[in-house]
Amino acid sequence: MSNIFDGTFPVVYPVIFVVLAFTLGAVIGSFLNVVIIRVPRHEPISGAHNRSHCMSCGHQLGTLDLVPIFSYIFLGGKCRYCKAKISPRYWIVELVTACAFTLSLVFLGLTVWLAIAFVLIAALVVASGVDIDRMEIPYTCSIVITVLGIITTIMSVFIGDMPWYDHLIGAVAVAVPFGILAMFGAMGGGDVQLMAAAGLLLGWKNIIPAAGIGIILGAIGGCAELLSVPRHVNKLAKEKSVEIAEKWYANQKEKDVYVLPEKTEAIYGSIFKGKSDIEAECMDTKCWNGTPDIDELNAMLDAELTEVSKFGISIVLTNEKVTKVTCKRQVVFGPYLSVGILTAYLFGDLIIAWYLGISGIV
Numbered sequence: 635m636s637n638i639f640d641g642t643f644p645v646v647y648p649v650i651f652v653v654l655a656f657t658l659g660a661v662i663g664s665f666l667n668v669v670i671i672r673v674p675r676h677e678p679i680s681g682a683h684n685r686s687h688c689m690s691c692g693h694q695l696g697t698l699d700l701v702p703i704f705s706y707i708f709l710g711g712k713c714r715y716c717k718a719k720i721s722p723r724y725w726i727v728e729l730v731t732a733c734a735f736t737l738s739l740v741f742l743g744l745t746v747w748l749a750i751a752f753v754l755i756a757a758l759v760v761a762s763g764v765d766i767d768r769m770e771i772p773y774t775c776s777i778v779i780t781v782l783g784i785i786t787t788i789m790s791v792f793i794g795d796m797p798w799y800d801h802l803i804g805a806v807a808v809a810v811p812f813g814i815l816a817m818f819g820a821m822g823g824g825d826v827q828l829m830a831a832a833g834l835l836l837g838w839k840n841i842i843p844a845a846g847i848g849i850i851l852g853a854i855g856g857c858a859e860l861l862s863v864p865r866h867v868n869k870l871a872k873e874k875s876v877e878i879a880e881k882w883y884a885n886q887k888e889k890d891v892y893v894l895p896e897k898t899e900a901i902y903g904s905i906f907k908g909k910s911d912i913e914a915e916c917m918d919t920k921c922w923n924g925t926p927d928i929d930e931l932n933a934m935l936d937a938e939l940t941e942v943s944k945f946g947i948s949i950v951l952t953n954e955k956v957t958k959v960t961c962k963r964q965v966v967f968g969p970y971l972s973v974g975i976l977t978a979y980l981f982g983d984l985i986i987a988w989y990l991g992i993s994g995i996v
């Protein structure tokens with residue numbers, strides 16, 4: 635427990651600070667809701683008044699409709715004017731941010747670590763929200779955390795909380811195994827960037843529990859997510875994607891565009907809410923004779939896989955043949971990794987001490 639809770643201050647001060655941290659978190663959370671929607675669309679975040687109208691009836695919202703957390707509760711999750719249901723996600727993002735701010739205050743006190751925690755929480759909330767929405771972690775979130783990592787690395791030279799190079803080792807220590815997982819398709823590039831940035835911030839000792847918690851939660855949550863997809867959707871996605879890949883490649887070959895003999899090329903992408911997004915960056919021209927028409931592939935997938943949401947797709951072409959097509963529901967790891975990162979930031983030392991204790995090492 636931290637300075638303001640150790641009894642040296644009258645009890646009213648901690649209460650005031652807790653209320654302030656919760657309120658600040660709720661207000662910031664309300665702002666992050668806007669960021670989560672706008673960042674992937676590359677829209678400016680300034681002048682964010684998109685919640686000042688009801689999404690259904692367009693009625694101008696008053697101050698009472700816009701109080702973070704409380705408006706949602708008092709209005710019973712419905713628009714005051716047209717009674718349309720309001721998505722609970724706004725309320726959840728506000729509540730999660732408020733609770734994380736409060737928890738950080740309680741454990742870190744009024745220190746520079748608290749300021750870093752507030753920025754870290756904001757970046758993790760946006761990373762998680764965008765990952766849930768779009769199956770990608772915006773690199774701006776990782777950049778913000780990297781900046782925090784650089785600040786703490788410089789600070790460690792003066793404060794000596796850990797050797798400065800522990801931060802650098804932290805960035806590499808986790809980026810390498812996560813990079814390997816990403817190569818096998820278990821994670822996305824955004825996950826690797828996020829963990830490397832977090833490694834720089836936390837140092838190598840604390841990034842280990844962060845990664846451990848993230849992976850365990852991800853495995854549990856991932857299984858639940860995978861089981862929630864109706865069987866017929868999975869089956870349809872599998873059959874259709876093979877069919878489409880073969881038809882598309884046959885079309886390409888007709889235009890004299892093909893994978894060069896003895897070359898292997900994989901085409902990656904995702905299908906999100908029935909909209910496919912195949913990335914051309916893996917289309918190495920050294921492997922191809924001519925330029926494959928990726929737009930055509932996207933259009934064919936869009937037309938057929940309308941029921942599919944949040945699926946990852948990869949097509950492997952070897953020796954001028956379609957040799958492997960996978961189309962499966964992807965686990966969104968960002969939120970789980972974020973929980974791991976924040977937990978390790980706040981309680982990493984406690985977790986390590988506990989773990990070494992039960993394993994009998996110390």
Ligand SMILES: [Zn+2]
Pocket residue numbers: 688689690691692693713714715716717718
């Ligand atoms: Zn309305």
